[in-house]
Amino acid sequence: MIPDRRRLLLAAGAAALLPGCATQRFEPAPAGVSEAQPPQIGQTWRYAEIDLYRGAQRAELVAHCVESGPQGIRIALADDRGGARDDELWADASRIVREPAYDLTQIFERPLPVLPIPLAAGSASRTHTRYHTEASPDFPLWWGDWLRAPGWQRIRVRAGEFLALRIERTIRFRHTDIWRDDCRRWDTAWYVPELRRWALREWTGQWLMPDGPNRTVVYEDRVRWELLDARSA
Numbered sequence: 001m002i003p004d005r006r007r008l009l010l011a012a013g014a015a016a017l018l019p020g021c022a023t024q025r026f027e028p029a030p031a032g033v034s035e036a037q038p039p040q041i042g043q044t045w046r047y048a049e050i051d052l053y054r055g056a057q058r059a060e061l062v063a064h065c066v067e068s069g070p071q072g073i074r075i076a077l078a079d080d081r082g083g084a085r086d087d088e089l090w091a092d093a094s095r096i097v098r099e100p101a102y103d104l105t106q107i108f109e110r111p112l113p114v115l116p117i118p119l120a121a122g123s124a125s126r127t128h129t130r131y132h133t134e135a136s137p138d139f140p141l142w143w144g145d146w147l148r149a150p151g152w153q154r155i156r157v158r159a160g161e162f163l164a165l166r167i168e169r170t171i172r173f174r175h176t177d178i179w180r181d182d183c184r185r186w187d188t189a190w191y192v193p194e195l196r197r198w199a200l201r202e203w204t205g206q207w208l209m210p211d212g213p214n215r216t217v218v219y220e221d222r223v224r225w226e227l228l229d230a231r232s233a
Contacts, residue, residue, distance in 0.1 A: 015024070026151030027161040028165055029121060030193065036115045038073055039065040039196040042233030048158065049079070051201070052222040061225065063088070063197070065233075072097070093196070094119075098233040101203070103220070104176060106131040109140065113147055115191055119165060121151040133176060141174040153201055155190050159227040162199050164190035171205075178209040181215065 008158040041067060049059040061081040066087075067074035073090035077100060086100035095111035100172045116123030125147050150166050171185040185205035190199040203221035 027154060027163060027166075029152050032117055033193045035119050036066050037193070038090075038093040038192070039075070040233040041065055041068050043196065044178075044231045045195070045197050045230045046230070047225040048228055050224040050226060053226055054203075060228070061085075062108045062230065084100065094204055100203075101223075102205075104133050106143075107134065107137075108143065112143075114146060114189070115167060116147060116149045116165075116171070119149075119191070120195065121149055121165070124148040131173075136176060139176070142191045143173045144171065153190065153210055157199050157227045159199060159229050162190075162192040162195070164192045164199055166190055167198075175207065179209055179216075181209070183207040185220070195227075195230050197230075198225075199230075 005160070008019055015139045033146050034039075044065070045063045046153070047061045047063070048057050049061045051058045052213050062078050064076045064078075065073065066076050073088075073093070073221070074217050075088040076092070077087060079085065084147040086098065086105040088096060088100060089098035089112035090096050090221050094115040097102050097108055097111050099108070099112070109132075111128060113125055116125065127143075127145045129143050129145075132138070132140045147167065151166060152163055153166050155162055155164050167189045169185075171187065171188040173185070174182045183205065184207070185203060187203040189201040191198045195207055200223045202222070204222035207218055207220075208215040209218050210211075210216075
């Protein structure tokens with residue numbers, strides 16, 4: 001765990017990394033796009049996983065679609081450090097059931113929208129549900145998710161330049177660690193319709209920890225997934 005003051009200093013330095021990834025202005029939507037399309041079996045996306053506090057790549061991540069159909073979508077994840085990660089499970093192209101991106105893999109009681117329906121600027125939704133972890137399947141915890149898509153942006157990543165829908169999620173939830181109070185998370189993704197996945201995604205969070213008569217703000221990691229390349233089925 002990084003102490004608060006050091007995290008704040010690192011965060012300030014990381015802010016310099018953000019400009020240039022996405023233009024600040026919004027652009028017209030691409031023609032013929034109304035909703036997310038499910039990925040095809042065999043599609044692969046390779047990402048750099050970056051620690052934004054330190055401005056350093058900590059892993060190279062491969063996401064590979066191994067199932068896609070009426071029964072759902074499975075995206076297998078693995079990194080170059082030799083570690084297999086839990087798979088992503090999706091109910092459909094827009095709603096996730098098992099989310100392994102954060103510190104703990106979360107399994108939602110009902111599919112959670114992470115892409116808006118319709119896939120359009122101005123879309124917004126609120127979802128209240130519960131989740132559990134595989135370690136505590138009988139201990140469901142509250143999850144509140146506020147999603148908005150402010151507009152389409154031109155982004156440039158190492159895989160190229162894309163027109164992407166910016167999707168912002170503000171999250172409040174209970175953590176399995178009982179000492180974490182008032183947990184919050186911010187997750188922003190830039191979804192590219194022709195890739196059937198995001199080309200860029202960033203998230204971080206914070207919580208309050210009891211500290212005598214006061215409560216200390218503790219910050220989660222600040223992580224970016226940046227697309228290196230994508231391959232069709």
